[in-house]
Amino acid sequence: MAEEGDKSEGNEVNEQARGGEVSKEKEVDEQARDARAAKEAKIKLVALAYYSRKDVQKAIYEFCLKKEAVPRYMEGFGKRPDALEYPSDVMTLARNGATSFHCSEERWKNVLEISTDKGKDELDEMREGFDLLIDIDSKYFEVAKYAAVSIIESLEEHGVKNFGVKFSGNKGWHILVPWEAFPKEINNMEVRKMFPELPRKIVSYLMDYSKEKLEKHLKKDKGLWESLKKGSQSSGIRCEKCKNIASEFCLITLQCPMKNCRTVEQLKKPAKDVELEKDGSFKNGKRRKCVQCSSPMEEVSKVKFYFCGTCRIDSRDEIDSRNFSGGAMPDIYEQLGLDVILVSPRHLFRTPYSLHEKTALASVVINKSEILSFSHKDADPVRVFIKPFLPNAEPDEAKKLVVAALDSALSSSNSDKSGKTAGKSPTENNEGKKFADVNIDRSKLKYPPSIEAILKGMQDDGRKRALFILISYFRSLNFTEEEVTKLMEEWNKKNKKPLREGYIKSQIEWSFRHATDADASRQKKILPPNYDKPYYKGIGIHPTDEELKYKNPINYTIKKMFGSIKTSSGDKEYRDR
Numbered sequence: 001m002a003e004e005g006d007k008s009e010g011n012e013v014n015e016q017a018r019g020g021e022v023s024k025e026k027e028v029d030e031q032a033r034d035a036r037a038a039k040e041a042k043i044k045l046v047a048l049a050y051y052s053r054k055d056v057q058k059a060i061y062e063f064c065l066k067k068e069a070v071p072r073y074m075e076g077f078g079k080r081p082d083a084l085e086y087p088s089d090v091m092t093l094a095r096n097g098a099t100s101f102h103c104s105e106e107r108w109k110n111v112l113e114i115s116t117d118k119g120k121d122e123l124d125e126m127r128e129g130f131d132l133l134i135d136i137d138s139k140y141f142e143v144a145k146y147a148a149v150s151i152i153e154s155l156e157e158h159g160v161k162n163f164g165v166k167f168s169g170n171k172g173w174h175i176l177v178p179w180e181a182f183p184k185e186i187n188n189m190e191v192r193k194m195f196p197e198l199p200r201k202i203v204s205y206l207m208d209y210s211k212e213k214l215e216k217h218l219k220k221d222k223g224l225w226e227s228l229k230k231g232s233q234s235s236g237i238r239c240e241k242c243k244n245i246a247s248e249f250c251l252i253t254l255q256c257p258m259k260n261c262r263t264v265e266q267l268k269k270p271a272k273d274v275e276l277e278k279d280g281s282f283k284n285g286k287r288r289k290c291v292q293c294s295s296p297m298e299e300v301s302k303v304k305f306y307f308c309g310t311c312r313i314d315s316r317d318e319i320d321s322r323n324f325s326g327g328a329m330p331d332i333y334e335q336l337g338l339d340v341i342l343v344s345p346r347h348l349f350r351t352p353y354s355l356h357e358k359t360a361l362a363s364v365v366i367n368k369s370e371i372l373s374f375s376h377k378d379a380d381p382v383r384v385f386i387k388p389f390l391p392n393a394e395p396d397e398a399k400k401l402v403v404a405a406l407d408s409a410l411s412s413s414n415s416d417k418s419g420k421t422a423g424k425s426p427t428e429n430n431e432g433k434k435f436a437d438v439n440i441d442r443s444k445l446k447y448p449p450s451i452e453a454i455l456k457g458m459q460d461d462g463r464k465r466a467l468f469i470l471i472s473y474f475r476s477l478n479f480t481e482e483e484v485t486k487l488m489e490e491w492n493k494k495n496k497k498p499l500r501e502g503y504i505k506s507q508i509e510w511s512f513r514h515a516t517d518a519d520a521s522r523q524k525k526i527l528p529p530n531y532d533k534p535y536y537k538g539i540g541i542h543p544t545d546e547e548l549k550y551k552n553p554i555n556y557t558i559k560k561m562f563g564s565i566k567t568s569s570g571d572k573e574y575r576d577r
Contacts (some may be wrong), residue, residue, distance in 0.1 A: 043099055043165050043360050049356060050362070050381040051094035053088070057384050059353045062088040066107040066128060071098035071347060074357055080500070081114040100169075100355050105193060106130045106439065107179060114346070116502025120509045121213040123345065124193040125495055126176065129179035131390075133349055134206065134396070137172035145371050150213040152368050154206055158401040162391040164172050167379050169356025169363040174349060177401075181393035186402060196344050196510070199404065202328040205405035239308035246306040247532070249314070252433075254292035254297035261461070263292045265301070270548060344464070345506040350390035350577065365389045394483055447478075448556040450536055450543045457494030462539025467504060468552075469535060471511050472528040478553050481512045 033419040050056060060069075061084050073091045078098070084090065085230045090101065104197065107128040108114060114126065134151055138144040148165065150176065155163060182191055218225050239246045249268055256263040265288070288297040307314040346487040350356065350363045361379035370378075377383070399487040447455065451473055454466045470491065485508055492498045511526070529535040530552050531543040548557040 011501040012536075016310075017089040027380075028037060028093060034478050038293065043074070043355070043357060044097065044382060047094050047099050047355055048162060050093050050384075051098075055386045056353050056384070057087040057373070059389075060084070060090050060101055060351050063352055063389055064101070065101045066111065066350065068106075068108070068111055068346065069351070070102050072100045072102060072357070073097045074099055077102070080502075081111055083111040085545070090196040095412075099357050100353070101351045103351050104346055104348055105133045105199070106346065116500070120345075120506070120513055123506075124195075127192050127195065129182070129192045130195045130199065131179050131281060132177040132182075132202060134175040134177075135168075135172065135349065136175070137168070139226075140228075141171045141376075143174050143218065143228070144161065145374065146217040146221075147210075147214055147225050148175060149212040149372050151175055151206055153213055154210045155401065158398075158482075160401055162393040163396060164352075164365060164391055165368055166352050166363055166365045166389055167374065169350060169354070169360075169379065170359055171360050174363070176389060177398055178390055178393045180395065181397040182401045183396050183402060186296055186399075186406070191402070196347075198405070202401060202405040205401075205408045237306045239306075239313070240309055246308045246315075249305055249307050249326075251303045251305060251316075253300040253302070254288055255300045256293060256295050257298050258290070258295050261290060261293045261295065265291070269432050270545075310391045345510065346503065353384065353386065407572075427493050442483075444561070446560040447559055448543075448547050448553045450531070450541050450547060451553055453541050454539075455491055455494075456577070457491065458539065461494045461500050463495055464499070465539050466534050466541075467499065467507055469528045471508060472526050475511050476525050476527050477557065481508060484508055484511075 062083050067083075068081050069084045070080055070082050074097075078093075085558060093101075102299065104352045107130060109126050109128055110485065114123070118126070136144050136147045136151065138147055152163070152165070155175075155177065160177055160181060164174075164178075164180070166174050166176075168174055185192075218228065236249065237246050247270065252267045252269065254265045254267065267288075269280055289295065290297055303316075352363055352365050354363050355361070356363065358378075359376070360381070361376060362381050362384050364379045364384055365376075366374060367387075451470070454470060458466050467488065471484060474487060479487070485505070486510065488504050490499075492501075492504060531548050532551070536543055547553075547556055552557060
């Protein structure tokens with residue numbers, strides 16, 4: 001009986017402890033809610049005073065002419081489509097709780113006729129043109145400054161002299177090239193109908209063209225450069241030929257210890273996966289066995305080397321070894337902070353002179369010469385001085401840039417087909433031969449863990465990038481447009497904040513209808529991003545070690561389901577290596 005009494009007292013103590021923990025959690029939650037409420041109240045007060053300025057109303061209204069213009073109410077956007085009819089609409093919406101204003105990159109003949117029910121062809125006819133928006137969003141504000149300067153230098157070298165520059169309101173920059181600078185036709189195609197394909201190609205091209213400029217700027221700031229080398233998630237040994245971060249591998253030599261066997265085997269594995277325990281087993285506990293006598297193998301040697309998937313070279317070669325940097329370098333692509341996926345149909349961005357909910361700062365327009373000296377206090381709503389964001393561009397000013405971007409995209413496509421670059425489609429072999437389409441049994445489809453995680457639904461951030469990954473994944477596996485649409489509708493219901501149905505529809509239509517070149521009948525499947533790209537970590541998805549061995553979700557799925565795929569001629573096989 002005494003023991004039962006002791007147990008009862010112990011349970012009471014545990015319950016009291018748990019009750020105390022719960023009450024502390026509630027207290028923390030209440031404090032967080034109070035802090036959010038106080039912050040929201042402050043921003044709304046600032047917004048009412050700020051948007052009452054006639055010059056601010058006029059600046060926002062004039063920039064939004066012929067564009068979708070949508071207010072944001074702290075966490076949620078207003079209805080779409082919508083437009084500003086008068087400058088005073090800005091203040092009216094602010095009185096109703098609007099804290100910021102967002103508009104489209106596209107210019108429309110009649111904004112209010114836009115509908116999610118309309119297909120791509122109909123929207124193309126309704127579109128008058130589009131501005132090129134280059135959105136720079138780095139983790140570090142000082143890096144974002146240098147990235148903006150590098151992009152501007154690249155634009156100027158391509159003959160683009162008239163562009164707008166504005167602070168995003170938080171940590172980034174928006175650089176805008178107006179529609180008037182673009183040629184109206186290229187290769188007998190109307191440029192206004194080349195959205196979002198053309199802007200995406202231009203942004204991708206500028207990423208490549210600007211990275212060396214950015215590196216030079218960053219190296220001048222030695223303190224910043226050293227901190228980037230230490231803190232970058234994507235730092236590592238770099239291939240000096242293409243300036244991309246190389247993959248680290250190990251060549252392990254194993255030998256059978258049996259005197260009458262002594263079989264030797266070599267393995268090439270990603271460096272992080274090949275650390276052996278003293279007994280010869282790998283990290284996962286598995287021990288390699290001799291193929292001849294099944295005895296446990298022992299490590300003889302382990303040589304680390306670097307491999308560039310873009311140039312297809314590695315540091316074991318005496319000549320090629322000179323192409324690799326001597327120490328760890330930050331990934332310049334990561335530091336540029338450009339996101340091609342954000343260039344999408346009906347994508348909205350913060351208007352000039354709109355406030356930012358997280359900082360209560362204004363998205364102010366500045367001259368290019370002011371970028372490096374800019375500080376957040378210069379965006380204080382009280383200190384805002386109005387400047388035009390939309391410059392007067394010369395006709396065809398951006399033609400050289402357009403041609404260069406299209407040539408680069410075509411060259412990259414041809415290089416991929418010849419097997420000279422990384423990211424080669426798993427439906428092509430090294431000679432560029434096309435493999436037969438894979439027929440997937442939908443009921444037995446083996447999703448990679450990363451895809452499974454995305455399919456469970458996303459939180460607030462990363463929904464658009466996740467959508468791109470999923471559409472590319474299912475499209476590459478020959479799912480029909482109807483099948484992809486149904487899957488994306490089901491996935492969207494699992495998101496904490498579902499994406500608009502019209503946005504999902506437009507992304508699926510673009511994926512199934514875009515063309516690779518002037519021959520609009522030729523369509524190309526776009527693979528989901530490789531696991532080593534920042535898309536996954538950027539949305540909180542961390543590929544497993546096993547996934548990283550396969551480089552791409554499609555490789556993983558095909559290998560797990562088939563192991564190998566015969567070519568259309570039937571004389572060779574594709575195998576993951």
